[in-house]
Amino acid sequence: EVQLVESGGGLVKPGSSLKLSCVASGFTFSSYGMHWIRQAPKKGLEWIALIYYDSSNKYYADSVKGRFTISRDNSKNTLYLEMNSLRSEDTAMYYCAKLGAGWGQGVMVTVSS
Amino acid sequence: EIVLTQSPTTMAASPGEKVTITCRASSSVSYMHWFQQKSGTSPKPWIYDTSKLASGVPDRFSGSGSGTSYSLTISSMEAEDAATYYCLQRSSYPPTFGGGTKLELK
Numbered sequence: 217e218v219q220l221v222e223s224g225g226g227l228v229k230p231g232s233s234l235k236l237s238c239v240a241s242g243f244t245f246s247s248y249g250m251h252w253i254r255q256a257p258k259k260g261l262e263w264i265a266l267i268y269y270d271s272s273n274k275y276y277a278d279s280v281k282g283r284f285t286i287s288r289d290n291s292k293n294t295l296y297l298e299m300n301s302l303r304s305e306d307t308a309m310y311y312c313a314k315l316g317a318g319w320g321q322g323v324m325v326t327v328s329s
Numbered sequence: 330e331i332v333l334t335q336s337p338t339t340m341a342a343s344p345g346e347k348v349t350i351t352c353r354a355s356s357s358v359s360y361m362h363w364f365q366q367k368s369g370t371s372p373k374p375w376i377y378d379t380s381k382l383a384s385g386v387p388d389r390f391s392g393s394g395s396g397t398s399y400s401l402t403i404s405s406m407e408a409e410d411a412a413t414y415y416c417l418q419r420s421s422y423p424p425t426f427g428g429g430t431k432l433e434l435k
Contacts, residue, residue: 251424260415260426260427260428260429261364261372261415261417261426261429262426263417263423263424263425263426266422266424275422275423277423278423311371311372315362315374315417315419315424316362316374316377316383317374318374319371319372319373319374320371321370321371322371
């Protein structure tokens, strides 16, 4: 069973940085592309980033391109999302996902002064 | 970017009633995927590759469609089906989600 556990969220001020982690288990992490998806309070789902199984390719939504960086450490079964220059509109629940198989429980990021 | 439009946005169904949720794409996609989300929880994969049920999904659910029009159908509504359903396309980057359909029990 796919298990994904995110951590690293919190309350930060605009312009700050934050790094999210997602520890995976229950599947061969190093064989699969992984995604970050976010959901603003009371809103729908927004895909924000994808990294290939071997980190050879990374894709970003326009809304985060140049500010967020997705990465992974296959030796630690861990996915990361480094977020810089945070804005109030980045306030959301952030999920890591093996899209078709399972999502984490999410971690809340609040950007507010 | 492919825009997915779900309809209806919200709906209520009685136990035993047939339910159909539609997802229309702004351009043709190869497959559609569906997720179920209940309040306070993360989305669950529900239907993948247009018509395949994820593990544990009751067989009263089905998915169909092609090109720009896809649907999720519940043959007979049950209380546990009340949730928000999202469609997702990943045929074209970036992957995009529909706006969601909130299904309530009448």
